[in-house]
Amino acid sequence: MASGEKTGASGGPAKEMYGHVKAVNLDQRGRAGLEILGAMQNYIAGTVRDRAKKEFMRDPEGAELAQHWKERHNEPWPERIAKARTVAERSAAYRYERLMQRYVGEQVYVRGVPAAERRRKEAEVYYAAPVPSAGGTLELDPSIELPKWYTETEWHLMPGGWDGYDLMGITMGSGVGPYVFARGGYAAVEANDDIRQQRVDVVKQFPKKSYGRIYEPGCGGTSTLYAVHKTFPEAELIGSDYSPHLLRQGLLSADKLGFKVTLKQRDAADTREPSESMDGVIMYALQHEMPIDVNIAALKEAFRILKPGGDLVMSDPPPFAAVDPLQAVVLDWDTDHRDEPYFSITREYEWEKVMKDIGFVNTEAYALGAQGYPWIVRGSKPL
Ligand SMILES: C[S@@+](CC[C@H](N)C(=O)[O-])C[C@H]1O[C@@H](n2cnc3c(N)ncnc32)[C@H](O)[C@@H]1O
Secondary structure, three states: OOOOOOOOOOOOOEEEEOEOOOOOOOOOOHHHHHHHHHHHHHHHHHHHHHHHHHHHHHOOHHHHHHOOOOOOOOOHHHHHHHHOOOOOOOOHHHHHHHHHHHHHHHHHHHHHHHHHOHHHHHHHHHHHHHOOOOOOOOOOOOOOOOHHHHHHHOOHHOOOOOOOOOOOOHHHOOOOOOOOHHEEOOOOEEEOHHHHHHHHHHHHOOOOOOOOOEEEEOOOOOHHHHHHHHHHOOOOEEEEOOOOHHHHHHHHHHHEEEEEEEEOOOOOOOOOOOOOOHHHEEEEHHHHHOOOHHHHHHHHHHHHHEEEEEEEEEEOOOHHOOHHHHHHHHHHHHHHHHHOOOHHHHHHHOOOHHHHOOOOEEEEEEOOOOOOEEEEEEEEEOO
């Protein structure tokens, strides 16, 4: 352990590290291997992608596409994106940037998993140590049927998917999170974006000053619930997810950070919460990981559990229509190259309209960041 660095395990204050509390310090080899990936990703998504964007706009076909990007509503999105990709691929900067994106996407696990393995003993001590409860609970449901689209996807190239590796919490929270994700530059996250601050900024899109009960379907490791807690300390927090691994990590993080959550293993589309029982629902980075029919069912479920006058805030990467053509090509790329099967199809939809059709009122869709991310769609259940 590097001297002077404190963790929850060593008795120092716990720190939320991009989805998990930092549990152990990786060895020097592990840290260095990941840090170089973080630096590379930051460089390619910043300097190299900027160059690719300039080259795209210098190409007459690229400039023409950009000019009419949002108007071509009679042309299906996959065809529009394919045209833009043809232009993008003429640029060596674009091809290099994408090659390195895939390289970093694979290497974070190629390096991060062995780095966590080398800390297995420390991790076991960390997980075995008693943690004072912050009052939260976790209810797993072994009878829940996890759909194949969920279990058979290795999300973001993660070996075995969300529940495939018992030390993934260490790989991510003590490695990939602080050394790679912290520098931004992947998927819709721009180079130098701070994803922890982005979560807080998204939570601030709830329109009221205070909330009674806030529910997060697909809450994963409770990072967003922590941002909710920081913004609305008075709110009672309830979260659910399919993944037992993430829910266990999430409860541990909440205990370490000292905030109370009620966690349940549930389908986002079937929360089993009473109707009209929540003041707010937040969905963060959930939409792009679910098929369209499940997304619509999850939105209907959010509407059902909200009290009249309650608010929904949803944040995900932006729709293709809200970004420039090269950025749309970049977003679309994740579908086939970073194991995100629903990334593109969910970018084609106008979710504000879907919400209106379900019955939400005062709906709005807008970007918080310059490249359309974080993208917000919000609305309320009528009084
Ligand atoms: C990218 S993560 C985001 C996690 C969390 N919202 C956050 O802000 O860190 C997506 C999460 O959605 C969960 N998920 C996807 N589909 C789900 C479904 N139908 N029901 C419950 N959880 C789901 C995954 O297990 C994963 O934890």
